[in-house]
Amino acid sequence: MSKKIITPVKEFEDLLTPDYKELIADGPYNSGPKTIDDLGSFREIIEPHPHCAGCGVSLGIRLGMASLPSPEDTIIIGTPGCSYFALTQSALNYSCTAFGNQNSVASGLKRMLKIRYPEKHKDVLVMVGDGGVADIGLDYTLHSWFRGENIATVMLDNEVYGNTGGQESGMTVEGAILNMAPTGKKFPKIPVFEIAKTSGCVYTAKVTVASPKKLGEAIRRAILIAREVGPTYVQVYSPCPTNLKFPPSQTLAIAKEGEKSYYKYEEYMTDEAKKYLSRINES
Amino acid sequence: MNTDTVSKQKTTSISAGEMLLKTARNRAFITGSEAVAEAVRRANVDMAIAYPITPQSESMHLIGDLYAQGHIKDYYRAENEFAVMAAIHGASLGGGRVFTATSGPGTLRAMEMFPVWAGSRQPIVCAFMCRGVALPPSIQPETIEIAFLLDTGMMIFHAENAQDYFDMILAGYAIAEQPEVHIPVGVFADGFFVTHTREVVMLPPDDLRLDAYNCDLAPIPPFDMEHAPIRMVRDPLLNKSNFVSYAASGGWHLEVLAAAERARKHINHYMGGLIEVENPDAKVMIVASGTAVSQSREAIRVMSQQGMTDVGLIKVKSIRPFPEKEIEQATAKASLILVPEFNAGGWLAREVKASIDNNKRVVAGPRVFGGASLPSEVIIGEIKKHQY
Amino acid sequence: MENQNLDIRMAGLGGQGVVTAAHILGTAVVAAGKYAVVNPFFGAEKRLAPTESYVRISTEKIYDRGEVLYPNIIMVFAPQVITQGKSHTMPFYAGLKKNSLVIINSPDPIVPEKDMAKLDALGAKVVHVPATKLAVEFTETDLATNMTMLGALCGLADNLVTLESIMTAVEERFSGKSKVVASGTSAALDEAIKSKFEKTASMIEMNSNAIRKAYEFAKQF
Structure with a gap:
């Protein structure tokens, strides 16, 4: 996409909202690939976002938005939940409709974009919460992987249904007392990360918001590899102070603790994905 | 004149008006399911997605054959009807022409997506081959699913026979894709009575195709990052904390209903009246x-x-x-x-x-x-x- | 037989080609310039389960849809329809119009006496045709029973449809000249039939032969 497309004619300029003008002036399009090192030099999302103070999800989204290999050709598919709030404030196309349908919508969209733009990479990125992937959308996520769809899926795992008021999700840790789990969760976190490897994902990474560089690299790799090799999956631990009842200032500390114990950094890729990655890194 | 790259069949693109109202037709002794496939063959569809359910399956088998022959650019079997309708939504967001079909329980399973189509102003054509649902379970012809869909924002056409089914699917694209309409249409026929019944249907020549869908004429740009991106979800607004959202969502809703009203004159034109x-x-x-x-x-x-x-x-x-x-x-x-x-x-x-x-x-x-x-x-x- | 408006009910077992027979008959009728509407019984398809198909024939446009409740002609493809009640319609002649025709695939009479009395009272012409026997004799497979039943129908129902138009419709159906929608199972059966005959052409020829023999057999009645 060219920046021209979003640039209004002079006569209409004063009709636009300030945030749209800022998007044109400082958005991520066409000024070379951005990484998280460039954060602060461009607008990865429109400010201010409506997430709670200390929100791990919003941090995950900001870091993700700063890691897109080609934002001018990226489309994000989401699903209802907290992730919706910051993602609607990204500078990209964003669709968020029925809960859990994201990987199906992404499958249809990616295929249509291949039909319409066979010579271009149009990156379709699914970015949703843990309930969207592991519970209500598990069917659709897995089947998109089985089918080998060229989609990158990112789970922002805050281990809870945040937007609906702090209910247990399949990704909640065992024993946690939350709404709808009044006596504590009775089963462990759903092993989506492990399932991904055996369900067709050619690249998977498990990261936390406390390691921005690893997170950025994982999302970048996931998007690049999904273009030609196959489905990819990144699971991002993004703790929720509001519902897991810790001080907003402690989000990174909690994430770091997770990194040391049950949320250790892991990266897996197939040989084919490895070859592809080194080929494009060379060129 | 253009040549289909895979099927090598020479096809001619014409307007829906020419196809439906002006072209001389030939007699065919076919079932309603075959009539659906014959309509899709001529509709210049980019992508179709299928999931089996009686009595719909035969039509989507035949549309699979059309894909294998190169008449459709992509086709796959999804994992259930909700997945089908969600993926059809995604494919339509991508700016092309799409088709799918379902029946009874499949319609109900996919239900959540139909208002999404309408709210997203997508000119999707979906064939519904009506059957019993679960009062008690039945695969037999019954039109109760139409009742469930009355207020989804979709247009609803009901075919009497295989001829209607053929004509209404093509007319469905013509009407739904009008820039001032641009909402989905469900084309319904009674399962078995139409789908499995063989009768004479008058068909235009099979080397004719509708003109390709032009997403540049759509009231809402496609999701392709070649048009201005839409920062807000294009679908019914979710942001409950936004004070303008009630007005925006309500106004949008009214616009979807108004689009169906604006379809009346096109229904008169392409279908000879409501x-x-x-x-x-x-x-x-x-x-x-x-x-x-x-x-x-x-x-x-x-x-x-x-x-x-x-x-x-x-x-x-x-x-x-x-x-x-x-x-x-x-x-x-x-x-x-x-x-x-x-x-x-x-x-x-x-x-x-x-x-x-x-x-x-x-x-x-x-x-x-x-x-x-x-x-x-x-x-x-x-x-x-x-x-x- | 009065041919203004003719409704045919075919009853048999899944896999016998009852639906295909209706398709072929309908094709022949339409080719001859009349109207025909054909449909199977609406249900799950299973081998050896009761199955029915219906052919409505008229000199004017046909509106009526669904099962034929009041047939002029009943064709029973399998004796079990009568002897074991393997039928969606019980008794098999339910709704039969007066002075109608019943064709039964059986070398010997199988209609119980009290049913026969009722059929006589309706003025029905009941003909037993060894359709499976003829099929095996001339095509070496009982899968052609539907062909011999069609031949018999041609021989018994005057002015319904010519033998030649049936032959043409058979050729269309199996040579792939017409666009045929076949269920998964009937597509598999077509292949089974084709492999039995090796070549479609010889299959069509054998079928035609069987149809003709059944036609000649039926002509004696």
Whole structure:
């Protein structure tokens, strides 16, 4: 996409909202690939976002938005939940409709974009919460992987249904007392990360918001590899102070603790994905 | 003239008006399912997605064959109907022309996506091959699923036979893709009575194709990052903490309904009206849609042979938008209005009652369900009970 | 037989080609310039389960849809329809119009006496045709029973449809000249039949032969 497309004619300029003008002036399009090192030099999302103070999800989204290999050709598919709030404030196309349908919508969209733009990479990125992937959308996520769809899926795992008021999700840790789990969760976190490897994902990474560089690299790799090799999956631990009842200032500390114990950094890729990655890194 | 790269068949693109209203046709002895595939063959569809359910499956097998022959650019079997309708939504976001089909329980499983299509202003054409749902479970013909879909924001056309099914699918694309309309259309036919019944259908030559869909004419840009991106979700607004969201969402909703209103003139043009009337001055008027129209025609023929000629028929082709004024006008002289239906609920009778003056004239029946056929004798019996 | 408006009910077992027979008959009728509407019984398809198909024939446009409740002709493809009640319609002649025709695939009479009395009272012409026997004799497979039943129908129902138009419709159906929608199972059966005959051409020729023999057999009645 060219920046021209979003640039209004002079006569209409004063009709636009300030945030749209800022998007044109400082958005991520066409000024070379951005990484998280460039954060602060461009607008990865429109400010201010409506997430709670200390929100791990919003941090995950900001870091993700700063890691897109080609934002001018990226489309994000989401699903209802907290992730919706910051993602609607990204500078990209964003669709968020029925809960859990994201990987199906992404499958249809990616295929249509291949039909319409066979010579271009149009990156379709699914970015949703843990309930969207592991519970209500598990069917659709897995089947998109089985089918080998060229989609990158990112789970922002805050281990809870945040937007609906702090209910247990399949990704909640065992024993946690939350709404709808009044006596504590009775089963462990759903092993989506492990399932991904055996369900067709050619690249998977498990990261936390406390390691921005690893997170950025994982999302970048996931998007690049999904273009030609196959489905990819990144699971991002993004703790929720509001519902897991810790001080907003402690989000990174909690994430770091997770990194040391049950949320250790892991990266897996197939040989084919490895070859592809080194080929494009060379060129 | 362009050549299909895979099938190598030379095809000519023409407008829907030419295809539907001007082109000479040839006779084919085919089933309703085949008629659906013949419509899709000519509709220049970019992508179709399938999931099996009786009685819909045969049509989507044939559309799979069209893909294998190169007439459609992509096709796959998804994991269930919700996944199909979600992926069709995604494919349509991508700016191309799409098709899918389902039946009864599949319709209900996919339900959440239909208002999303309408709210996203997508010109999706979906064929519904009506069957029983679960009251108790039945695969037999029944039109109850139409009742569930009345207020999804989709246009709803109801085909009487295989010919209608063919024509209404093509007309569906023509109407749905009008820039001032641009909402989805469900084209319904009664399962088995239409899908599995073989009859003569008049078809335009099979080397004709509708002109390709042009997403640049859409009221909402496609999701392709070649058009200005949409930062807000294009779909019904979710952001409950935003004080303008009620007004925005409500206004958007009204616009979807207004789009269906603006479709009326295009339905008149491409389908010859929202209704068709036989014997308009009759004292007894039968109002019906789908297969019930055919059964009513048979009843009227038998009655006229028996000297009872004061019976007319209103065939309702468009259920959404609903032809309130047309039906009011066409029933003005009737003292008895009969609404035979293939479902237990009687949704068409409710619609008719809500549209006309003095609705005590309406007899909401006869109704059959659970797979029963509706013999003309039953319709005649009902008329005799009330009038003759 | 009066041919203004003719409704045929075919009853048999899944896999016998009852639906295909209706398809072929309908194709022949339409090719001859008349109207025909054909449909199977609406249900799940299973081998050896009761199955029915219906052919409506008329000189004017046909509106009526669904099962034929009041047939002029009943064709029973399998004796079990009568002897074991393997039928959607019980008794098999339910709704039969007066002075109608019943064709039964059986070398010997199988209609119980009290049913026969009722059929006689309706003025029905009941003909037993060894359709499976003829099929095996001339095509070496009982899968062609539907062909011999069609031949018999041609021989018994005057002015319904010519033998030649049936032959043409058979050729269309199996040579792939017409666009045929076949269910998964009937597509598999087509293949089974084709492999039995090796070549479509010889299959069509054998079928035609069987149809002709059944036609000649039926002509004696």
